[in-house]
Amino acid sequence: MNKEQLIRVTNYYRALIKLRAIGLERVFAHNLADAAGVTATVVRKDFSQLSILGQKRGGYQIVGLIESLSTILGKGDEQNAIILGCGRIGLALMHYSGFESDGINIVAGFDNDSNVYSDPSQPTPIYPTNRLEEVIRALKVKVAIITVPESSAADTYRKILDADVAGVLNFSPVTLKPTLMKNGTMSIVHNINVGLSLEQIFYELKFPKKKNVAPLHESLIEAN
Amino acid sequence: MNKEQLIRVTNYYRALIKLRAIGLERVFAHNLADAAGVTATVVRKDFSQLSILGQKRGGYQIVGLIESLSTILGKGDEQNAIILGCGRIGLALMHYSGFESDGINIVAGFDNDSNVYSDPSQPTPIYPTNRLEEVIRALKVKVAIITVPESSAADTYRKILDADVAGVLNFSPVTLKPTLMKNGTMSIVHNINVGLSLEQIFYELKFPKKKNVAPLHESLIEAN
Numbered sequence: 001m002n003k004e005q006l007i008r009v010t011n012y013y014r015a016l017i018k019l020r021a022i023g024l025e026r027v028f029a030h031n032l033a034d035a036a037g038v039t040a041t042v043v044r045k046d047f048s049q050l051s052i053l054g055q056k057r058g059g060y061q062i063v064g065l066i067e068s069l070s071t072i073l074g075k076g077d078e079q080n081a082i083i084l085g086c087g088r089i090g091l092a093l094m095h096y097s098g099f100e101s102d103g104i105n106i107v108a109g110f111d112n113d114s115n116v117y118s119d120p121s122q123p124t125p126i127y128p129t130n131r132l133e134e135v136i137r138a139l140k141v142k143v144a145i146i147t148v149p150e151s152s153a154a155d156t157y158r159k160i161l162d163a164d165v166a167g168v169l170n171f172s173p174v175t176l177k178p179t180l181m182k183n184g185t186m187s188i189v190h191n192i193n194v195g196l197s198l199e200q201i202f203y204e205l206k207f208p209k210k211k212n213v214a215p216l217h218e219s220l221i222e223a224n
Numbered sequence: 225m226n227k228e229q230l231i232r233v234t235n236y237y238r239a240l241i242k243l244r245a246i247g248l249e250r251v252f253a254h255n256l257a258d259a260a261g262v263t264a265t266v267v268r269k270d271f272s273q274l275s276i277l278g279q280k281r282g283g284y285q286i287v288g289l290i291e292s293l294s295t296i297l298g299k300g301d302e303q304n305a306i307i308l309g310c311g312r313i314g315l316a317l318m319h320y321s322g323f324e325s326d327g328i329n330i331v332a333g334f335d336n337d338s339n340v341y342s343d344p345s346q347p348t349p350i351y352p353t354n355r356l357e358e359v360i361r362a363l364k365v366k367v368a369i370i371t372v373p374e375s376s377a378a379d380t381y382r383k384i385l386d387a388d389v390a391g392v393l394n395f396s397p398v399t400l401k402p403t404l405m406k407n408g409t410m411s412i413v414h415n416i417n418v419g420l421s422l423e424q425i426f427y428e429l430k431f432p433k434k435k436n437v438a439p440l441h442e443s444l445i446e447a448n
Binding site: 001003006007010037073074077079081087088089091092093095096098099102104142143145150166167168169173175177185188190192194195196197198199200201202203204205206207208 | 225227230231234235261297298301303305311312313315316317319320322323326328366367369374390391392393397399401409412414416418419420421422423424425426427428429430431432
């Protein structure tokens with residue numbers, strides 16, 4: 001799956017979980033299309049590419065569809081992540097409960113400040129950074145969220161790669177690059193740069209793109 | 225400028241500000257290339273497209289280059305942003321000092337909770353949400369950062385658009401769409417969905433893309 005398809009399929013999956021929760025048993029391509037902000041044709045094309053078959057008129061069975069998409073999305077395995085740098089952003093992510101519904105568990109935080117890592121009031125244990133490798137191995141951590149200051153981002157990234165964690169979500173303003181690891185694979189990095197996003201928005205406001213399309217959408221929200 | 229070029233030029237600009245701060249007077253395309261994680265050829269191409277001329281052998285004067293890029297990036301105007309929803313994420317962004325060096329000011333926060341908006345200990349005044357329009361007009365706000373819960377994101381977005389704020393950085397898990405405003409322009413929205421980013425990383429770890437390129441980079445960090 002390419003990135004766009006992955007986002008769509010994840011959105012179908014999330015919509016299905018919600019539809020199941022309110023007691024529905026069947027769903028139609030049009031329902032999923034609405035939830036993902038695409039057309040029903042796109043949904044059917046995605047499903048056909050992923051070898052998911054629906055009943056022509058009766059729609060799809062939600063339970064079966066959740067199972068198929070769950071396998072396709074690689075869910076079911078432990079999705080354990082850690083947070084490096086438990087300042088305001090790090091703790092905000094630690095307290096956010098929205099990841100659990102996606103099957104993602106924040107299992108530990110790390111910080112160098114003994115006031116931070118000895119604070120028992122946080123929802124997840126926080127360890128001193130020198131225990132990184134040990135905790136990563138014990139908790140089968142696959143992904144690390146970097147919320148350290150700019151000055152220690154590169155160093156933190158190196159430590160994570162050395163501990164064999166290949167997935168990184170980076171909130172520091174330094175752009176981290178995919179890097180070859182000891183085991184021969186490339187790390188996977190997503191950079192979230194809030195400052196750069198804000199600058200882009202201000203720039204686009206100041207120098208608007210040529211309008212060449214009419215607004216297509218009726219509703220304000222696209223998907224969940 | 226397209227998005228990629230805008231990111232590169234912003235990175236050149238940030239690097240120049242830092243180089244000036246440490247007392248340098250001249251800079252070469254190679255320096256900026258290193259800072260932005262591109263080649264010197266790309267830097268020269270960008271500058272030629274933007275009609276920036278450098279001395280062939282002596283490099284670029286940093287002060288003049290900052291001035292040119294500043295105009296190109298639309299800096300110099302007031303870049304005032306507000307934060308809607310002063311929970312943990314909202315307050316973390318309010319306390320983050322990294323925007324100022326980009327000329328972006330967080331001028332106000334908004335919240336519905338009277339314990340939050342009457343708290344004088346925050347670095348920026350927080351107002352009750354019913355004062356949104358008034359404050360936006362008084363402070364010439366161009367951009368709003370949405371950090372409200374999922375359930376009120378769409379409603380908050382509507383209020384912002386009604387108050388003529390066209391730029392939105394959305395942290396809620398709801399994907400907000402560009403929308404036609406009363407004044408006939410389209411709003412500009414960047415969605416930052418942390419949960420979706422994490423899911424993508426877990427997915428890419430589980431189903432790695434075919435490696436078809438050798439690692440190109442030596443250093444771990446790309447730019448600042």
